[in-house]
Amino acid sequence: MTDASATAAPDAMIRLENLTKAYPGQAEPAIGGLSLEIPRGEIVVFVGPSGCGKTTLMKLINRLIEPTSGRIVIDGQDVTEMNPDELRRGIGYAIQQTGLFPHRTVAQNIATVPRLLGWSAEKVSARVDELLTMVGLAPDTYRDRYPRQLSGGQQQRVGVARALAADPEVMLMDEPFGAIDPITREALQNEFLRIQRDIRKTIVFVTHDIDEAVKLGDRIAVFGPGGRIAQYDTPEAVLSDPADDYVAEFIGSGAYVKRLTLTPLSRVAAATDWPTVPSSADREERVAALRSADRDFVLVLDGDRRPVGWLGRDLAPDDDRLTGNGLPLLSSLGPDDTLFDALNAMLASNADVVVVTGEDGRYRGTLGMAAIQELIHTASPAAGAGPERAAGPAPGRSDSPGTDSPGKEVR
Numbered sequence: 029m030t031d032a033s034a035t036a037a038p039d040a041m042i043r044l045e046n047l048t049k050a051y052p053g054q055a056e057p058a059i060g061g062l063s064l065e066i067p068r069g070e071i072v073v074f075v076g077p078s079g080c081g082k083t084t085l086m087k088l089i090n091r092l093i094e095p096t097s098g099r100i101v102i103d104g105q106d107v108t109e110m111n112p113d114e115l116r117r118g119i120g121y122a123i124q125q126t127g128l129f130p131h132r133t134v135a136q137n138i139a140t141v142p143r144l145l146g147w148s149a150e151k152v153s154a155r156v157d158e159l160l161t162m163v164g165l166a167p168d169t170y171r172d173r174y175p176r177q178l179s180g181g182q183q184q185r186v187g188v189a190r191a192l193a194a195d196p197e198v199m200l201m202d203e204p205f206g207a208i209d210p211i212t213r214e215a216l217q218n219e220f221l222r223i224q225r226d227i228r229k230t231i232v233f234v235t236h237d238i239d240e241a242v243k244l245g246d247r248i249a250v251f252g253p254g255g256r257i258a259q260y261d262t263p264e265a266v267l268s269d270p271a272d273d274y275v276a277e278f279i280g281s282g283a284y285v286k287r288l289t290l291t292p293l294s295r296v297a298a299a300t301d302w303p304t305v306p307s308s309a310d311r312e313e314r315v316a317a318l319r320s321a322d323r324d325f326v327l328v329l330d331g332d333r334r335p336v337g338w339l340g341r342d343l344a345p346d347d348d349r350l351t352g353n354g355l356p357l358l359s360s361l362g363p364d365d366t367l368f369d370a371l372n373a374m375l376a377s378n379a380d381v382v383v384v385t386g387e388d389g390r391y392r393g394t395l396g397m398a399a400i401q402e403l404i405h406t407a408s409p410a411a412g413a414g415p416e417r418a419a420g421p422a423p424g425r426s427d428s429p430g431t432d433s434p435g436k437e438v439r
């Protein structure tokens with residue numbers, strides 16, 4: 029299979045052409061004249077209110093139901109010309125509400141499609157253990173349990189493992205994390221993204237939740253009533269430039285905050301003008317550094333240029349605290365943290381600057397509140413509009429009461 033990230037023009041894995049589905053007795057079709065291309069190796073999220081036709085579309089794609097008119101082409105082949113059983117074995121389908129077979133064990137559930145494909149018992153059993161491990165369930169503990177002996181979140185993981193079992197190129201996932209508490213849900217989403225980085229499947233993912241869509245989708249299709257697509261675009265574009273009032277209302281009021289979660293710090297320039305002093309510096313050098321500093325705090329960097337603490341400018345030259353590492357830096361933000369994490373760290377510590385490090389933990393610079401404000405108003409922060417805008421941290425509130433350390437940041 030081609031690696032979609034390596035090619036400029038996305039090559040469509042799934043193409044829906046003028047697709048219509050009217051259920052018998054329905055006044056309006058559930059899906060009316062829909063056309064859409066889903067690029068290979070991407071996660072496309074269908075998001076929209078209840079009853080807008082998302083599940084109907086999933087069922088059409090794997091031919092659990094037949095379209096009234098229109099065409100569905102998967103990997104260049106018209107699905108209506110394919111044998112439906114064969115088609116379904118090539119598509120992993122995690123259905124809404126997990127749909128595990130209650131009288132089969134976890135292992136038997138996961139093995140459903142590999143068995144149908146005639147895999148040997150050893151190959152099936154190895155695959156089951158591999159998948160259970162992948163979704164974070166210890167095979168020895170969970171293999172022989174029945175679905176009712178699992179928590180809701182564990183059942184959903186088994187549902188995802190079952191959909192992945194025969195290594196299908198296409199996965200349809202209908203609200204796979206729907207009935208799960210927010211914390212477990214976030215863990216599952218992170219696992220899902222981690223797995224997808226390795227397997228690069230073409231995934232259609234359905235959710236009601238715009239935050240989940242923004243987090244998981246390479247592209248988002250926002251559905252309106254009657255299977256109408258109101259907007260089909262990258263998460264950045266949907267959030268910053270909603271196609272119409274319907275989309276704007278669906279996104280809700282937090283669009284700017286949501287956009288912060290889309291920008292990892294690796295794509296943002298850090299300001300490098302914050303005063304620093306090496307931890308090897310002696311008292312005299314430190315006093316000099318504090319005197320010349322244009323900030324209330326000077327950042328101490330160790331021999332590997334890792335940030336270790338803050339020295340306050342108001343320390344007297346004979347103060348013992350001057351020769352140590354200063355006020356502790358509780359943690360700093362790395363390349364995978366986002367602008368949202370940076371803002372959260374600032375709010376949590378009542379400071380207006382955070383320290384940013386590279387992958388190796390070495391000092392990269394600082395990021396200030398003003399820089400975040402500027403980034404959020406650029407057209408597309410995630411497209412790398414940031415780096416030239418290395419605004420320095422805003423002038424400190426750090427001398428205001430109760431804010432004695434700009435660096436006592438971070439979570």
Ligand SMILES: Nc1ncnc2c1ncn2[C@@H]1O[C@H](COP(=O)(O)OP(=O)(O)OP(=O)(O)O)[C@@H](O)[C@H]1O
Nearest residue numbers: 051052054058077078079080081082083084085236
């Ligand atoms: N078998 C059916 N016969 C008649 N109408 C149906 C059938 N299945 C679904 N519908 C109708 O088609 C529309 C779309 O349903 P669908 O299940 O695709 O919605 P959905 O977007 O998946 O909703 P949800 O978010 O609640 O899962 C709804 O109005 C529903 O009532």
Ligand SMILES: [Mg+2]
Nearest residue numbers: 082083084124
């Ligand atoms: Mg549905």
